[in-house]
Amino acid sequence: MNTRPNPRGRLLLVPTPLDFGCAVQPPIQQTLPESTLLATAQVQHWITENAKSTRAFLKRVGEVHALAAPIQSQQITELPREVHKKGDHQSGGFDARPMLAAALQGHDVGLVSEAGMPAVADPGSSVVRAAHDLGLEVLPLVGPVSLLLALAASGLNGQNFAFVGYLPQDGAERAARIKQLELLAHKTGQTQMWIETPYRNAAMLSALVQALQGGTRLSIASGLTLPSAKIQSHTVAAWKKGLTGPDGHTPAVYAIGP
Amino acid sequence: MNTRPNPRGRLLLVPTPLDFGCAVQPPIQQTLPESTLLATAQVQHWITENAKSTRAFLKRVGEVHALAAPIQSQQITELPREVHKKGDHQSGGFDARPMLAAALQGHDVGLVSEAGMPAVADPGSSVVRAAHDLGLEVLPLVGPVSLLLALAASGLNGQNFAFVGYLPQDGAERAARIKQLELLAHKTGQTQMWIETPYRNAAMLSALVQALQGGTRLSIASGLTLPSAKIQSHTVAAWKKGLTGPDGHTPAVYAIGP
Numbered sequence: 001m002n003t004r005p006n007p008r009g010r011l012l013l014v015p016t017p018l019d020f021g022c023a024v025q026p027p028i029q030q031t032l033p034e035s036t037l038l039a040t041a042q043v044q045h046w047i048t049e050n051a052k053s054t055r056a057f058l059k060r061v062g063e064v065h066a067l068a069a070p071i072q073s074q075q076i077t078e079l080p081r082e083v084h085k086k087g088d089h090q091s092g093g094f095d096a097r098p099m100l101a102a103a104l105q106g107h108d109v110g111l112v113s114e115a116g117m118p119a120v121a122d123p124g125s126s127v128v129r130a131a132h133d134l135g136l137e138v139l140p141l142v143g144p145v146s147l148l149l150a151l152a153a154s155g156l157n158g159q160n161f162a163f164v165g166y167l168p169q170d171g172a173e174r175a176a177r178i179k180q181l182e183l184l185a186h187k188t189g190q191t192q193m194w195i196e197t198p199y200r201n202a203a204m205l206s207a208l209v210q211a212l213q214g215g216t217r218l219s220i221a222s223g224l225t226l227p228s229a230k231i232q233s234h235t236v237a238a239w240k241k242g243l244t245g246p247d248g249h250t251p252a253v254y255a256i257g258p
Numbered sequence: 259m260n261t262r263p264n265p266r267g268r269l270l271l272v273p274t275p276l277d278f279g280c281a282v283q284p285p286i287q288q289t290l291p292e293s294t295l296l297a298t299a300q301v302q303h304w305i306t307e308n309a310k311s312t313r314a315f316l317k318r319v320g321e322v323h324a325l326a327a328p329i330q331s332q333q334i335t336e337l338p339r340e341v342h343k344k345g346d347h348q349s350g351g352f353d354a355r356p357m358l359a360a361a362l363q364g365h366d367v368g369l370v371s372e373a374g375m376p377a378v379a380d381p382g383s384s385v386v387r388a389a390h391d392l393g394l395e396v397l398p399l400v401g402p403v404s405l406l407l408a409l410a411a412s413g414l415n416g417q418n419f420a421f422v423g424y425l426p427q428d429g430a431e432r433a434a435r436i437k438q439l440e441l442l443a444h445k446t447g448q449t450q451m452w453i454e455t456p457y458r459n460a461a462m463l464s465a466l467v468q469a470l471q472g473g474t475r476l477s478i479a480s481g482l483t484l485p486s487a488k489i490q491s492h493t494v495a496a497w498k499k500g501l502t503g504p505d506g507h508t509p510a511v512y513a514i515g516p
Contacts, residue, residue, distance in 0.1 A: 034291075119416045121416065128413035132492070140408075143400070148406050155387030
């Protein structure tokens with residue numbers, strides 16, 4: 001009898017549209033290319049931040065390409081809460097290998113986040129690391145990445161840049177961190193980027209114009225890929241003249257540089 | 259007679275496939291979503307690194323969607339050599355505003371690079387900055403970005419990362435820079451990324467395994483979005499056991515972290 005080694009599944013990194021939670025959701029083909037949609041429609045095993053939003057995403061994919069299996073029969077596993085809250089690299093080495101059992105049995109597994117590219121400004125890198133440690137092929141699919149759209153559109157240095165996650169919530173700590181990032185940007189020429197929860201957008205802008213020097217350039221990009229997209233890139237001196245930033249419902253990416 | 263203010267054009271940031279210069283070029287729809295292709299087909303004024311490759315790109319777009327004008331009648335302007343060589347932010351403040359004259363006259367202008375997203379790990383941010391200074395709308399279109407695909411697929415921290423461009427070519431300087439980046443990655447948890455010219459891939463890997471500590475994780479991603487895509491993420495100790503990196507013809511993205 002002919003036997004052959006059981007082929008292993010891959011870990012697919014599946015980007016999702018940036019319109020998560022938005023009232024207006026453009027057709028999914030507008031931001032996901034054909035190859036991403038086709039590959040996504042074949043996957044039946046998922047690792048995700050939130051099963052409910054993954055089902056909503058799969059419903060949208062299914063409207064464009066027939067899914068290999070009905071959504072209710074797909075296996076959707078959520079990342080542990082600890083990883084959501086603290087990130088993959090601050091929770092003491094979360095071992096995600098058991099989550100990839102299906103891949104060892106020959107099934108492709110998809111990693112997905114709420115919006116954009118999984119494991120970038122979002123949890124999931126432990127799962128990618130586990131896939132490498134298990135010798136699985138990792139395949140990142142093309143889709144929208146808000147950080148990079150924001151960087152490209154900022155007019156700031158895109159040949160040397162850093163993304164630092166969230167800034168501290170405490171006012172004094174936040175101001176100190178802003179000044180530290182500004183110093184680094186001026187000293188090294190490295191653009192410094194971060195994100196903020198939408199309802200804190202106004203507080204963030206107010207903290208920035210207070211802490212930053214007038215000559216520093218501040219870019220705020222919000223609603224990327226949406227009809228409401230707004231990219232504002234001005235010196236802090238210009239911002240201080242009363243420019244309005246993004247509203248309190250739209251995710252924004254902040255960037256500063258010389 | 260009815261007059262109305264002349265509407266202004268926008269600056270569109272147009273991503274291109276990552277297969278620049280490759281023998282095998284997958285269909286353009288595989289990596290560029292519908293909305294990017296449609297918007298690109300409408301643009302007739304271009305700012306680019308290289309006019310010849312922009313024409314080749316437009317030919318591929320034209321095979322999918324009718325172009326608004328024949329390629330030979332489109333206006334294609336190359337960025338000054340100085341910006342290619344030194345980058346937008348090291349050549350003493352290149353003023354790109356004159357290049358955007360067509361936008362002031364109401365035409366959309368497309369900014370495009372050889373591969374991937376313009377102004378990210380590529381020249382062009384001066385043009386984006388000039389657009390903001392002229393009050394033009396800047397619209398980044400969705401497409402492949404090798405840096406972020408590489409980061410997502412690395413298994414390294416994607417919630418705190420930096421891209422630093424190229425490392426020094428001189429052996430001693432390069433080794434010192436590698437150790438400096440490693441120290442930073444371990445101290446702050448920030449993933450450090452860079453790129454290298456393909457023919458130096460082997461020399462880079464050799465320098466890395468010599469300079470880095472055994473426990474540091476090194477990810478090398480090459481051929482992203484191509485059938486030959488390879489993402490290798492291992493500890494330096496594992497790399498030292500003789501793993502082969504990317505060949506000398508394929509662009510690669512390097513990343514290290516704890």
